Amino acid sequence: MDDTALANLLADDLDAAFEVLVRAHVDRCHAIALRVLGSHHDAEEVAQDALVRAYRALGAYPPERIRELRLRPWLATIVVNLCRNRRRRTIPPSTPLAALVEAGAEPRAAAAGSPDATAQRHDARHRLGALLAALPERYRVPVVLRHVDDLSYTELALVLGRPEGTLKAQVHRGLAMLRAAAQAEGLEELIA
């Protein structure tokens, strides 16, 4: 079901349609929060809080307003705002990226014998996630929305309230920083 049809269902009967919204969007809400915050525990709390707030907001909106909602960027906005509040309350958990790059972190030696491809992929994803979480917030949030969540730049502009040109530059710069960090980490197989 596309989001326009879903918005119409929500406008007609919120309680009946809300489960469809949850099942369609919970993974991406969680993924945005996880990659912005870098913590599984925080990501679960933020994703749950975001969808609970979405339910309460929808309950207060008149049906015409629900029909006009662009659900993907609207939910991303709630998640990003909750992540921002949480960051403000807590000390950033990750190593500053610049320090990591300068330290020239030792690339991991390839495992001896026949490597378990799944474990290796999982490990690479874990390290890539850590690098992303260490990116300065100004770059990290647009990179996550554009490349993890696959929002368009028009949608990014709605979520972050910045001009598209600025966002393109921030994503470009963020990817360049990630690439440099990945090379330092020996992750060229994922980011070349």
Place this chain on the structure above:
Amino acid sequence: MNERLALTSLATPAPAHLADDILVEVGLADRMAPLETAIGTLWVAWNGCGVAAVDLAEDGPAAAVRHTATCGRRTLVADVLPAALARPIRRRLAGDRSARIPLDLRGHTDFELAVWAKALEIPFGEVRPYGWIAAEIGRPKAVRAVGTALGHNPVPLVVPCHRVVRTDGTIGQYSLGGPGNKRAILVAEGLDPDGLESAARRGERLIGSDTTRIVCWPTCRHARRVSGAHRVPFRSLRDAQTRGYRACRVCRPSAVELAA
């Protein structure tokens, strides 16, 4: 763009329980978990709005099916009742009326809510007749409807409908496992149901004190304090008032119509 491919791999799925957690939190689905009590295993259903049901059952899945049939929401069986609910429920069952238990009573009528709220005022170890609730909520003729509302109480024990007895003084029906269970719960609260019923049969519906000239429901803590020599039983409030007694301000005996 290689970067894009790699970053897409970070869009990992949420934990499987998260969608259900959200639906429970907003009150579109319920969880149900066991709580061991003196009278058996209580299955407690709850969601983000509060406790929605209490059922006496050995079997969780069966209780969940019953709950879903009653409320229309999906019910997920859980292993453990959250401490934030288990703690106040245990305190309430032990007689602590100050224990705060959030309740989800959506979909019930204002009349039912008024009846249940009034039942909550009856202290541990005391009983009141249906007619008292009807009089207190300003619907003195709605005695039968009060009985029906108590029978529909989705949270027995938490809302102590077992402390409401028939207007003729007999113990009456109970939704949670029948009248036998109601007697057992009242005994556990220190009451003597057989004694109450035989006193009612003798026409002792109210108890007065000839020193204070105050008349109470028999289980009111003030009536139970009156020593044998000063206890004066009455058939009705009118009977007591014609003898110069006034109604206790704590238990507020009402002029309920008593069947013969």
